[in-house]
Amino acid sequence: MKVKIGLEVHLYVKLENNKTKLFCFCPINYKETSPNTNICPRCTGMPGNKPMLPNKEAFEKAIEVALILNCGIPKGYILFQRKHYDWPDLPNGFQKTISGTYSVPVGYEGKYNNVRISYMHLEEDPAKWDPITGYVDYNRCGIPLIEIVTEPDLIDSEETRTWVRNLMTALSYVNSIDKDLGIKADVNVNIEGHPRVEIKNVNSLANIKKAIEYEILRQQKALLSGKNLVQETRTYDDKQNLTIHMRYKEQAQDYMFIPEPDLPSIQVTKDQLEKIKKIVPESPESKRERFVNKYKLKKEDAETLSSNLKLAEIFEAIIKESDINVTAKLLVRDLLSVLNYDKLEIENVNLNLENLKYLSKMLAENKITENTSKKILIDLVKKDFSIKDYIKKHDLEIKSDKSELETICKQVIKENPKAIEDYKKGEEKALNFLVGMVMKKTKGTANPDIVNNIIKKLL
């Protein structure tokens, strides 16, 4: 059963110069301050309050994100809309957003890492509300948020998680978003040919994966037991790891969008656009193409390397001094599988570039075996150390000195009479066993081809 997944991702804008909320001068550092201290009549929705002009830096960052996502930027006017709903987290009873039925988004029809972007826009964050205590903290209310809405182009939970992770890496790398402030997502999941289910309140990468996995299972199970699926909105409960029904399509909320009368419309000027274009990094798509054309990489390797900004940067830095194919193999096959095994993200691992360069060079010059390199990586992702010293200390350089290897081979032959007998009976496997024993004695540093030849000759 083919699954289709689409996302509505909310990310926090990273502000560097103008660290204030979207429509007032209250600071945005809500995590560092006690509740309800970063507030004013505007972000608490006092009667008579009016918004200030939107934070210009936040708006420009939103355009930056639109460009990174290869979105079109509207040439006409952009107007904030009022999205009405009655909830304790909204002090004015409406949210100011560039989304909505009649709005012109900041960016439209983009594509990022093979997933189509429907549109993206800027809006204000609601307050933080605890439904159990009823407590509302307005510190968060009015902080600029970017919403990115995708087409249903993703097919499973892991792919979705990886896509979002790579998106966050790329956007935070150019300081468009603040990854540390978190992510809020709504996930749309449906089995092809069946109605779409929207899951609300999925607020971490891990939960995105878990919520999708649960939802696919739930839908499959329902279909297998002959039930019909309906279009509905569900909410993700991370404590129980399941999704709970909220409402059906017929009960969908009418947000009664109207253009915000208290704000003038905004137009992105040519100069503004040119200025922002300069900051925008190469997209994964064009990077992939470049990797294939310039470095003659295999398509799959180019795809993997270009989809993650940090990985791509490491790759291009190493190949300035080392072999392209060896480096690609080292990163794509070895490093990623080691990270994967330990459930680590490349962004969170402290990798010393000089170290990796050295490792790649040693491999390219055939001074260490792939086996050795992999063992080093396993330790390296846990804690950074000098590879050079490590290789020296543990005597890990490839031993190609024939006389030295011959001594070890003779010793192994002497110690394993049973294997010799088997080999002479014609069992090829026995040879592999003997080579393996030599490798063990040399801690994997022997050149396996040479060892193979020596043993054959000795026998």
Add this chain to the structure above:
Amino acid sequence: MIQEKLRLLQTGKLTAEQNIKSFIDKIKKEDKNINSFIEVNKNAVQEAKELDKKKKKGRLFGLAIAVKSNICVKGLLTSCGSKTLSNFYSPYDADVIKKIKQEDGIIIGMVNMDEFACGSTGENSFYGPTKNPVALDRVPGGSSSGSAASVAADFCDLSLGSDTGGSIRTPASHCGIIGIKPSYGRVSRYGLIDLSMSLDQIGVFSKEVYGSALLLNIIAGRSENDPITFDNEVEDYHIEIDKVSSDLTIGISKNFNDLCQDKRILGLINKKIDEFSKKYKYQKKEVDLEYVKLAVQTYYPLVYVEFFSSTRKFDGRKYGFKIEENCGEEVLRRILGGREISKAEHKGKYYRQALATKNLIKNDFDNAFKKVDFIISPVVPRLPNKTTKKITDPKEMYAYDAFTIPSNLAGNCAAVINIGKIENVPVGLQVICPSFKESLMFNILHKFEMLK
């Protein structure tokens, strides 16, 4: 008189304390019959005493200013004339209040109004109807009923009101005083509790043109607190008031006159225009304002939708009372109307059509102002109704604002000055000027003042 009083206050021959005390005494004695104040500022006398100690005196030094109850004054009851906000003591000052305080004006109290500025008569208040001090059996006009009545009754020197469709000009006309609706974007609305955000504007009342000119000069100007305000220079309206302006052309529109139900009002206006044009040798010219006949139909969808949106914050969670469960009939009508019009199923067509017609009306005025310098019209199509005869048909009530609404839709400035009485009830005349031509407007008002 106000200029003379300011001189006495500035030279210390009259203290701020004396000025404020005399008003407070008068309010205590006489406001029982008028009901113009919802709350008198208990600290006003104390504030005046403090001011009297000051060496450098501001431009409004010691003047008593009454404030419509939808403009936030820190520590005072900003009730909007509604039970919904009957517990709301504002924690902050509106921009206009800050400016008045900086110039040593004293807020004497919060005055009565139609609930949330919804009404044209001054009768729709949780705190009871306001009476017309100059024609006690008639309504004072609304929604800034208390602002007009308090000035007319000499309970204060000047007052602030708000005008969305005529809420300053109608009561100014009925109470026989000056009322000014500035151009949209001239005065910061930060701290003004919304009726219809795309039309609301704070304005002023006074007995003489000079008082309004001075107060507007102080409260006008760009503010970062209200992104809709403009950078246009704030002229010295009060100084330029008797500037000699020759060769002006008066615009008169048949489209307005056709809507005037009481022809006696039209007669009085025409008489005044003749007198005026003769004295100052100004030309008269007919202008075509084809779409003003649609003003009322255009206005209400905008007001309904924006009022619905702006009242969502009165959900009962923060201010104690949920608006729908505590408001009067007219407020509820507008909220429910706005909710209906805003529904997704209508795809925004009513609101957008209203916005489109709003532009037509604006174009009418823009074209007219290419031919004439200002337009004169009646303020209200009829005399204020008797307090015993409440208008109950919303259509009839809404038609009350047919002459005042067009200027809100077009965004230009307009003012009212008294030109006499019919049946012993004051009748005003409306001067409509292009956007940001307030200086010209005060100049013309002053010339009418000199006719008397």
